[in-house]
Amino acid sequence: MNPLLAQFLAEANDLLAQVDEGLLQLERVPGDPELVNEVFRAAHTFKGSSGLFDFPELTRLTHAAEDLLDQVRSGRLALDSGMTDDLLAAFDLIRGWLAHVTTHERLPASAGTDAAGLITRLRAPLGGEAVTAVATTATSTATIDVAPEWLAWLDAEWLTETAGWLATTSSTMRFVRYFPDSDCFFRAEDPLHLVRQVPALERLGVVQPRVWPGPDDYDEYVCLLSFILATRASLGELEYLFRYVPDQVQIVELDSDAITRHLSGEPPLQVEAAVTAAVMPMIDSDLAADARALLHAAQSSLAVDDVVAGDTRLRSVVHAVASAARALGVPVNLTGADRATLLAEIDRLLGAAAPAPAGVAEDLSTAVAAPVPAAAVADAPGRADDPGGQVGTRVLKVDQEKVDRLMELVGELNVAKNGLTFLADAAEEEFGSRVLSRRIKDQYAGMHRIAEELQAAVMDVRMLPLSVAFGRFPRLVRDLSRRLGKTIELVTEGEDTMADKDVIEALGDPLVHLVRNSLDHGIEPSDERIAAGKPPAARLTLAAVADGDAVIVEVSDDGRGVDPERVKRKAYEKGLISEEELETLSESDAVNLVFRAGFSTADQVSDLSGRGVGMDAVRASVEKLGGSVTMRSKLGQGTFTRLRLPLSMAVTQVMVVSVAGQRFGIPVDLVVETVRVPAGEMGRVLHQDVVMMRGEVVPVIDLARALDMPWAPTPGEDRRILVVSVNSQRIGLLVEQFHREVDVILKPMEGLLAYADEFSGTALLGDGLVLLVLNMKEVLGLAARVA
Amino acid sequence: MPLELHEETANLVGVVTVDEVEQLTGWLRTARRPKVSLRRCNHLHTGALQALLLFKPKISSAPNDAFLATQVLPLLTGSSGPANKQGSDPP
Amino acid sequence: MTTVMLVDDSATMLMSLKSILTKAGYAVETAGHGKEALDKLGKGVKPNLIISDVNMPQMDGITFAREARKAPGMRFTPILMLTTESEQTKRAEAKAAGATGWLVKPVGPDQLLGVIKQVLPGA
Incomplete structure (x- = not known):
């Protein structure tokens, strides 16, 4: 897959989750500007x-959604649950599309028709007609309280003070990033002259290109400098001063907290340099910013990709460049363009748009000698649309x-390490050297x-x-x-x-259940x-x-609860308990009968105040994780289910035994x-060996x-x-031999053995042998059947 | 004339505009050990500043102009002011 | 002496701007439309600043700005466009054509002189 597409798909997942979560929260806290902004x-x-x-x-489709959100953001529209539904539906549809894209690298054929209805609905509150994005966005924002990364260009000591x-x-103080177009001199702009007119200038940072061109290649009329400044001038003054170059400046207003957060986050400067080359995180017209991001992405795509003419990848890059060119108001005809032409065109367009200092983008990849962490470079392209406000540690x-x-590898290291003890024994026994x-x-x-x-550490x-496992529930519950009213x-x-x-992942299904x-x-x-005297909601x-090396997850409700008598009767009718148990089983034990295999099937759902659908499946999957599940219930007051799971299932201590030579x-x-x-x-008692x-x-x-192995x-x-x-x-388990206890990394069963329930997983031993780890409950079941 | 160019020394006088940038850059390109006096300079066009930053001539005297003296001079004298960093500098 | 070229088809506008500029000590050249202004530039008139209307007969201000940039010695000369409040989109067009900025009509003395100071170092 095209790395660009792969990157997009990876990022898309996160974005979709963000949108979903944000929309749901918004429904609860309508009009929270921070939330609206986040979703937007x-x-x-x-x-x-x-x-x-x-x-x-x-x-x-995303455009329609964005337009709607934009109206909400600006306060012209109030988000109602109908709109939320439509927005959620839109992003659900997108999620489905992307799944298709992941496998087929194209949208499903029905995409157009699927989207049409939604687009109409999303646009309805906006007065129906498609609003073409005209670059008339407000130049700067009054109270962005997140410190942008470029703040790092100002020295920390001064920022701290x-x-x-x-x-x-x-x-508060205003901070300006002024990133002049490279051809700004030809519009008679003199950035330094503008900067010196900034009233109440507190601090000025001049950002020079990472790599200067050689004296012979240097074009004195290409502006390579940019400026970061701090001032006490008001937002209005700054907006007036920079009114002719709104697309080249970003103005933020910061308070002490914002600066402190920035300082504690220690944003790396090298990355900033990389980012300025790959992207220009400025609030200019959104369209131009998009266009530039597009061009840079296309550029890096061409740089990594061995694309040839006619290739679909090349075609999509051509498409991208052409739309960027249109957005910048300089349409170009790129039909049949090859890689070199495209690269040249991208350079030209970037030059026209608001280019990075010449030579910087190329220099990035070769600047290995410079202290640029590989991670930072790798990170740069993915940050194309980052508004530049990241705070905190890099993840x-x-x-x-x-x-x-x-x-x-850690497991293998453990195994290799264990080999040393054998070597020590051998040194003493075979070579007679206690010292060695x-x-x-x-x-x-x-x-x-x-x-x-x-x-x-690993x-x-x-x-x-656990929020990862809980994340899907707000939506599911909503x-x-x-639907259920x-x-x-x-x-x-x-x-x-x-x-x-692994625990979090495995927890998903039981929790949904x-x-x-x-x-x-x-x-x-x-x-x-209400009739029962409870609150309506x-x-x-x-x-x-967390509980020691276990995690306890509880699902509780204040619903009708489980009727232990009915559960017992049902279990008795199903032959799961004896008549004696029917009489003697305590209420709490009775409730837990719902976890018994064969207790319930779907058709009995309504019969039994509802509890029990597939509860044995829940129990089985929890036990497979090495956990347990219990239920408590008070009739009429609610039900309380507790899952107890190991914090980690990566390392398991196992006792090794063998039968028929197999361990x-x-x-x-x-x-x-x-x-x-x-x-x-x-x-021997009743056909059963005993001791x-x-x-x-x-x-x-x-x-x-039990395992059907030839040994007696x-x-x-x-x-x-x-x-x-x-x-x-x-x-008791009758075995041929006992071996040692070992720490193993348990891996789930795969392939043919995936359905062999008697094993809970496999582990690699020091000598390269694969150890099968027994699922004792299943083994006992097997033994019972064999007997 | 905003530029007084000699073999190895230059005086920048008054307002150095974009019209002087080409000439100044040309001089910086060829001068072997360029020395520049900014004493009487009131303003430098961005292009002129950029050329001085690239060719790093020795600055023989500081500007009287307050803005240039406080904000620009530290960039040019190597004792780079704390607020001014080059792109490749570590944080 | 700093020379400002005014280009406008309205004689009233030319007169009012010229009087402000002259009082402030600027030399002023005027032209009634883009073509006339280009002719003057071609004949060796070298203003330090050009202020031009957008809507003019014969040649509109944006075309004029684009052409003026090509005139000898005009590569780096600040060009300000006179626009009305409603001509927002014209401003972007003007910038793309090489204009430095704009003035919003009606133009008062403080605004005019302030803008000149902003775009013309040493003025």
Whole structure:
């Protein structure tokens, strides 16, 4: 795939999430200008980047959405839930399109017709007709309170002092970035002359090109300088002074906080330099900014891509350049243009638009010797539409696979490290050198510490906040509750709690299940609630909290709750519990019957105050993660489901055993003890092998038989039995041999074994063998069936 | 005349406009060890400033003009004022 | 002496601007339309600043600005366009044609002299 498109798709995902979240929040806090702005910016960025590709429907639809949002932003329109619906629908449609693009690299054929209706609806509140984007946007904003990155051109010491003074006096200061067009001298503009007229100038920074052209190539009439200045002059004065060059300046008003935040974020200057070359983050006419971003993107696309004429990629670049040219008011005919022509044309257009200092863009890629971090350079193209207001630490976006690979390598390092202990033994036993053995062990200890720290560091990288898992629920709850005609307030707590990405990922489905159940069946319609003396709006809570090395996620509602008597009766009718249990089962145990396999099917939903659809599926997936699920309920008052999951499932300590020469792993936390029992002491009760241990009868399962492996214990030899505790019941496993305990990185089953439930995953051992880790519950089930 | 050019020294006088930029740049290109006096200079066109920044002549005397003395001179004398940075400088 | 060239088809406008400029010590050249102004530039008149109306017969102000830029010695001469409040789009066109800025009619003395100071270093 075209790297430009791949980049766009990656970015699109985030933008869509931002828009969704922002719109939902807006519905709750209508008119919050910050929120509106956020959504608008995301939509705007989306439109800007979509223009890069030959997806006219996408651009049209985002444009319509953006226009609507713009009206909301400017306060000319109030966002109502109808508009929110349309906007959400538009971005949903886009999400669907992009999925199609991901696989086919083009929009679905139906895109035009799908979009038409929505576009009409989105435009309706604007008076219907398509508003063509004319570059008449306001030049500067009155209270942008986020410090732009270019502030870094002013020295930190002065900024610190200024921030202090502004705090003391609770005042603000205006900061201007003046980025003259390179051909501005030919309009008789003299930027320095303009700058010296700035009233109450406090600080001036002159930004020189990263790389000057050589004396012979130097064109004295090309303006290469730009200016950053701080002033106490009012916004009005500045706007007046710079009125002839509004598209070349950006003015922000900052208070002490904004500057302090900027300072603590330590924005890297090198990146700024890269950004000025690749983009020009200025508030000029939006259209021109888009056009420039487009041109730069096209340029980098041509630089990385080995494109040839006729290539679709080249065609999309041609398209991009042509639309940029149109936007800049200098249409060009590029039919049949090749790469070189295009590059020349892009240069020319950039020159006409508001170009970067000559030679800078090219110099970037060659400036390896200069202290430009690779990450910064790689980052530059992706920031094409960044409004330049990033504050705080820089975050690297890393492909999940790379982190997984890192984790794998940590695992292999652990394994290699463990090899040293064998070497130490060999040094002593085979070569008779205790000293050498001692030294190897010391080395091992050092490596062990480093490996552990490395592992912890990688694990930390894998940690994600629970908000990732909770993120989809505001939308889900909103949509479902509207459809069901119920009023539901969703409350989320503890979104900051961190857990391993695999846990977060695996948590998704069970949570959706639980929430849907709650909405569908647990929560009553408003009238029923009022009749029951409850507030008409139901409350659904998603809460997360860390608990040692586990994370607890709770889904609770204040709906009708579960009737334990009905659950018991149903379970009895299904043959899941005995008549005795029907009598004796406590209420809380009864409620948890809903998790039993075979308890419920869809047709029984309404029958049982709703609870139970596929709850056994929830239990199964949670247990597969090594977690547990319990439910508490008070009839008429609500239901409370608690999931307990390991914080991380990346490293598991397993006990290695073997049967028929094949090794298997068993999670150590299940292992109670390992025992050798003389053959004669094995007993048999009702076709079940048993062993007496400290007065307790422990059933013994033949692992070889359960797994259908060709092995039988040698008659007369001691039996090796691994005692495990499953569902608080002790069970012995008859095995051929015990091995060591090892730390392994458990990987989910793939391929043919993906459906083999008796295994919970695989792990690589030091000698290169693959260890299958047993899912004990399933193994016990298998054993029961075999017997 | 805003430019008084000699073999190795130049006096910039009054307002150096865009019309002088070409001549000044040409002189800077060829002069072996250029020295520039800004004492009587009241304003430098951006293009002239840019040429001085590129060719880095020795500044033999400081401008009387307050703006040039405080904001521009530090750029030219190498003791680059704290507020003025070159693109390739580390932060 | 700083010379300002005024180009406008309205004699009233020319007179009022000229009187302000002369009192402020500027030399003034006038022309009734773009063509006439170009002729003068071609004949060696070298203003330090040109102020031109947008709407004029024969040759409109924007075409004039574009042509004037090509006249000898006029590459870097500030050109200000006289516009009305409603001629917003003309301003962008004018800038694209090489104009430096604009003045909004009616033009008072303070505004006119202020703008000249802004665009003309040392004026």
